[in-house]
Amino acid sequence: MNDTLTFVVMKDCKISRFTLYTKPALLYLRLSSPTFNLLQFMTVAPWRGAIAHALHRNRSLVYARYLQLATVRDNRPANRTVVFRGFIDDTDTLKFITDIRSEKVEQIQKIPWGEACWYFPNTREQFRLNGSLTLITKDDISFQQAYYSTWRDLSDAARLQFAWAHPGKPRANLEAFSPPQPDANKPLDNFCLLLLEPVKVDHLQLRGEPQNRTLYLHSAAGIWDIVEVNP
Ligand SMILES: Cc1cc2nc3c(=O)[nH]c(=O)nc-3n(C[C@H](O)[C@H](O)[C@H](O)COP(=O)(O)O)c2cc1C
Numbered sequence: 768m769n770d771t772l773t774f775v776v777m778k779d780c781k782i783s784r785f786t787l788y789t790k791p792a793l794l795y796l797r798l799s800s801p802t803f804n805l806l807q808f809m810t811v812a813p814w815r816g817a818i819a820h821a822l823h824r825n826r827s828l829v830y831a832r833y834l835q836l837a838t839v840r841d842n843r844p845a846n847r848t849v850v851f852r853g854f855i856d857d858t859d860t861l862k863f864i865t866d867i868r869s870e871k872v873e874q875i876q877k878i879p880w881g882e883a884c885w886y887f888p889n890t891r892e893q894f895r896l897n898g899s900l901t902l903i904t905k906d907d908i909s910f911q912q913a914y915y916s917t918w919r920d921l922s923d924a925a926r927l928q929f930a931w932a933h934p935g936k937p938r939a940n941l942e943a944f945s946p947p948q949p950d951a952n953k954p955l956d957n958f959c960l961l962l963l964e965p966v967k968v969d970h971l972q973l974r975g976e977p978q979n980r981t982l983y984l985h986s987a988a989g990i991w992d993i994v995e996v997n998p
Contacts, residue, residue: 834885898965918954
């Protein structure tokens with residue numbers, strides 16, 4: 768790891784390891800011990816900066832927030848477009864929303880792994896984010912703040928869709944698509960947060976001669992390794 772410095776320090780009699788990353792251009796500090804959770808604001812993954820940069824440079828394109836999310840259906844791939852709804856606070860976890868009645872939910876309950884493929888047209892770069900998927904419903908204990916705030920932040924039209932007829936079932940009559948407007952403070956039971964926590968990120972930049980491709984791999988020690996590979 769050319770660009771990585773690793774330190775071992777003692778704190779409260781616990782040994783902790785942290786690593787300084789200097790890629791892609793910014794400094795990142797990755798802490799591997801919960802002892803340091805007070806410093807959580809510094810623990811975002813090194814690829815977060817590249818995504819933040821891409822989002823900023825593509826902010827004029829509404830569809831730059833759409834990405835394809837693949838899951839596994841009966842041992843075969845299943846894929847669909849979803850909207851990126853931001854990160855969970857200062858973590859590496861991407862946030863999406865979905866209807867609990869949609870087919871992807873059952874797929875994720877069986878195999879909680881997926882891969883997002885995200886292309887940014889202005890900057891001509893692709894991110895493939897592979898990781899674990901977690902569904903958050905009203906009944907979950909964790910992520911309730913994100914659950915409610917994400918529902919509140921939706922448009923009326925987006926909230927209404929969670930009261931529509933069952934997705935994927937034979938076409939219902941028109942009345943099934945004219946429900947009363949849901950309360951902005953009371954998520955409907957069908958509303959579900961979907962979280963992707965990447966363990967591998969593959970970043971391909973078409974700009975450049977030759978092109979650049981960087982792999983970010985989350986190691987068992989909780990540290991991100993960064994490897995430059997051929998495009
Ligand atoms: C531009 C666009 C954005 C979409 N955003 C979402 C989304 O954020 N969440 C979602 O569940 N489905 C979204 N969909 C619909 C999905 O692509 C898919 O049709 C639906 O979720 C059912 O997929 P499933 O049967 O695999 O569960 C979107 C579709 C398009 C075309």
